[in-house]
Amino acid sequence: MHTFQDLVKLFGEYFAVSHFPKTPATLYEPGDYFLSWGGKRIRPVLCLMGNELFSDISPDAWQVATAVELFHNFTLIHDDIMDEAPLRRGNETVHKKYGNNTALLAGDVMMIQAYDYLSRMHPKHLPAILTLFNTTAREVCEGQQIDIDFEKQTEVSLDAYIHMITLKTSVLLACSLQMGGILGGASEGNCKHLYEFGKNLGIAFQIQDDYLDAFGNPEKFGKEVGGDIRQNKKTFLLIHALDVAPPQEKEMLLSLMQNNPPDKVARVLDLFRACGVETWAHALKEKYWQESLQHLESIAVLSARKKPLLELASYLLQREQ
Amino acid sequence: MHTFQDLVKLFGEYFAVSHFPKTPATLYEPGDYFLSWGGKRIRPVLCLMGNELFSDISPDAWQVATAVELFHNFTLIHDDIMDEAPLRRGNETVHKKYGNNTALLAGDVMMIQAYDYLSRMHPKHLPAILTLFNTTAREVCEGQQIDIDFEKQTEVSLDAYIHMITLKTSVLLACSLQMGGILGGASEGNCKHLYEFGKNLGIAFQIQDDYLDAFGNPEKFGKEVGGDIRQNKKTFLLIHALDVAPPQEKEMLLSLMQNNPPDKVARVLDLFRACGVETWAHALKEKYWQESLQHLESIAVLSARKKPLLELASYLLQREQ
Numbered sequence: 171m172h173t174f175q176d177l178v179k180l181f182g183e184y185f186a187v188s189h190f191p192k193t194p195a196t197l198y199e200p201g202d203y204f205l206s207w208g209g210k211r212i213r214p215v216l217c218l219m220g221n222e223l224f225s226d227i228s229p230d231a232w233q234v235a236t237a238v239e240l241f242h243n244f245t246l247i248h249d250d251i252m253d254e255a256p257l258r259r260g261n262e263t264v265h266k267k268y269g270n271n272t273a274l275l276a277g278d279v280m281m282i283q284a285y286d287y288l289s290r291m292h293p294k295h296l297p298a299i300l301t302l303f304n305t306t307a308r309e310v311c312e313g314q315q316i317d318i319d320f321e322k323q324t325e326v327s328l329d330a331y332i333h334m335i336t337l338k339t340s341v342l343l344a345c346s347l348q349m350g351g352i353l354g355g356a357s358e359g360n361c362k363h364l365y366e367f368g369k370n371l372g373i374a375f376q377i378q379d380d381y382l383d384a385f386g387n388p389e390k391f392g393k394e395v396g397g398d399i400r401q402n403k404k405t406f407l408l409i410h411a412l413d414v415a416p417p418q419e420k421e422m423l424l425s426l427m428q429n430n431p432p433d434k435v436a437r438v439l440d441l442f443r444a445c446g447v448e449t450w451a452h453a454l455k456e457k458y459w460q461e462s463l464q465h466l467e468s469i470a471v472l473s474a475r476k477k478p479l480l481e482l483a484s485y486l487l488q489r490e491q
Numbered sequence: 492m493h494t495f496q497d498l499v500k501l502f503g504e505y506f507a508v509s510h511f512p513k514t515p516a517t518l519y520e521p522g523d524y525f526l527s528w529g530g531k532r533i534r535p536v537l538c539l540m541g542n543e544l545f546s547d548i549s550p551d552a553w554q555v556a557t558a559v560e561l562f563h564n565f566t567l568i569h570d571d572i573m574d575e576a577p578l579r580r581g582n583e584t585v586h587k588k589y590g591n592n593t594a595l596l597a598g599d600v601m602m603i604q605a606y607d608y609l610s611r612m613h614p615k616h617l618p619a620i621l622t623l624f625n626t627t628a629r630e631v632c633e634g635q636q637i638d639i640d641f642e643k644q645t646e647v648s649l650d651a652y653i654h655m656i657t658l659k660t661s662v663l664l665a666c667s668l669q670m671g672g673i674l675g676g677a678s679e680g681n682c683k684h685l686y687e688f689g690k691n692l693g694i695a696f697q698i699q700d701d702y703l704d705a706f707g708n709p710e711k712f713g714k715e716v717g718g719d720i721r722q723n724k725k726t727f728l729l730i731h732a733l734d735v736a737p738p739q740e741k742e743m744l745l746s747l748m749q750n751n752p753p754d755k756v757a758r759v760l761d762l763f764r765a766c767g768v769e770t771w772a773h774a775l776k777e778k779y780w781q782e783s784l785q786h787l788e789s790i791a792v793l794s795a796r797k798k799p800l801l802e803l804a805s806y807l808l809q810r811e812q
Contacts, residue, residue, distance in 0.1 A: 191629075191633075193633075194636050194637050194640065196639075196640050197632060248595055248596075248599065251592075251595065252591075252595060252596075271572075271639055272636065272639070274569055274595065275569075275573075275632050275639075278569065278598075278599075279629055281599070281602065281603075282629050283629070285625050286622075286626075286629070289618060289621040289622050289625055293614060293617065293618050296614065296621075297614050297617060300609075300617075301607075304603055304604075304606050305607075307603045308512075308600055308604070308607070311596050311599050311600040311603065312512075312514075312515055314596055315515050315518035315596050316515050316517075318596075319515065319517050
């Protein structure tokens with residue numbers, strides 16, 4: 171058994187090669203550039219852990235883990251084009267550095283390489299994994315489109331937001347785990363619990379992410395807080411505040427969003443606090459975390475085998491064990 | 492055995508359904524919109540014909556044919572974004588109608604659906620077909636990137652242009668045929684010949700396409716002639732003319748390209764004629780056509796089985812049989 175830190179390190183080493191042919195460099199260098207920034211590699215590690223929950227890590231798991239990491243990075247390259255983002259983690263984004271057309275193609279070919287890694291696995295599990303991967307890939311695109319659609323709507327329901335977040339970010343975590351489980355020979359029932367564990371964990375993580383963007387310690391959080399508020403981004407916090415705020419406070423919130431005064435972030439945070447958003451967000455995160463844990467507990471393997479997954483989940487949700 | 496006209500009709504009927512989930516409509520309607528324009532459906536028909544060359548059409552061939560048509564349409568949607576094309580076949584392009592972001596995502600999800608159709612086939616041939624499909628998909632992106640790179644170069648060699656065209660358009664025709672062959676149980680040798688038949692046919696077709704864009708009868712050709720000349724597009728004709736023109740004529744050609752006078756098309760055509768471009772293009776097309784035919788002849792099945800393929804190829808290259 172490996173700890174999650176072991177697997178992060180091992181996968182980091184495994185992944186630190188070029189995943190593309192040499193030529194044309196104009197197409198492949200942008201992909202290598204983007205991947206060279208590193209990253210937490212959470213999804214591939216989940217895939218490896220999903221496998222190791224049931225058996226020794228299969229050689230195929232490394233291919234599938236690579237596929238899922240490439241797919242994730244493809245979505246980031248295309249998302250950056252859509253968001254017109256100049257920077258990601260302090261680096262110039264691909265479209266900014268190489269132009270939109272090359273970024274579009276570099277993303278396309280990165281997705282194709284993801285499928286190429288999938289195609290290298292033993293044929294036994296290929297159909298099941300390919301089907302799950304395709305469904306998930308489609309859902310990730312759906313989530314991104316719904317997110318775009320939300321920008322044009324003044325109000326979004328909590329259910330609709332959770333649905334969007336589930337598609338946009340959670341299902342890929344869930345899929346990574348389940349693909350590992352399939353490679354490990356997990357039963358259908360165990361696969362289902364593993365998937366639901368990842369899905370609920372992802373939602374809890376997003377609630378935390380929204381929370382930290384507003385209330386986090388900038389030094390710990392690693393980026394300036396209040397970005398979502400400045401951009402009027404729909405988040406768990408804003409949606410709940412608009413939901414529960416008394417008429418006068420709601421009007422104030424909408425007016426701050428429309429007029430963008432210099433002290434907007436501080437005033438929105440005050441309104442959030444007045445609406446009890448902090449307590450609510452903690453409780454909601456806790457709810458999804460508990461749901462997630464229940465599914466982990468329902469997986470029919472010895473508790474000891476679940477330890478690395480529990481550690482990773484606790485780390486992601488900043489919980490002491 | 493089916494004629495190619497039969498298969499165009501049958502595939503047209505088979506393909507005339509929505510290939511996407513219902514929601515979110517904002518993501519999937521653009522794909523349905525683009526596919527609703529119809530088209531010659533050459534690639535899927537080649538896949539079906541590649542299969543029928545060796546055996547009765549397998550149910551899987553319809554899935555694979557659908558996959559290849561979806562992949563082709565995905566490339567068109569993304570190409571239109573890159574070219575900033577407002578129209579395709581007289582219709583508003585996806586990005587023009589729905590915006591760049593949705594067009595980008597609608598293309599992404601169309602590629603994913605292509606893989607989803609592939610995943611539905613019998614597992615027996617899945618690894619071989621997936622590997623070929625991935626290689627080809629990657630090559631198509633490479634061809635598109637090399638084409639973008641050419642725009643920044645004043646001169647391009649004939650070999651480099653043929654390499655680009657092979658990747659950008661020919662390999663997908665070749666792959667469609669070979670995937671059909673694989674499903675039909677063809678030997679490796681026969682698959683290779685089938686692939687080369689399609690590849691050379693594609694190059695011959697592109698030479699013809701470049702020729703017709705300059706010298707074609709506008710009524711027969713279906714679009715205004717001289718478009719490539721107006722846009723200074725690298726074509727077989729331009730590359731050859733720059734290659735063989737005496738210094739004075741070459742300078743004139745380059746100056747026309749730079750200054751875009753109102754009579755540019757007519758004057759470039761005169762220079763093309765003076766350089767013997769017409770005769771040369773016909774000879775080059777003939778060379779690839781003969782190469783293509785030789786590979787078709789080398790496929791070890793009865794000549795009668797090759798008739799539909801020969802008819803389709805002759806139709807594409809506007810040849811009497």
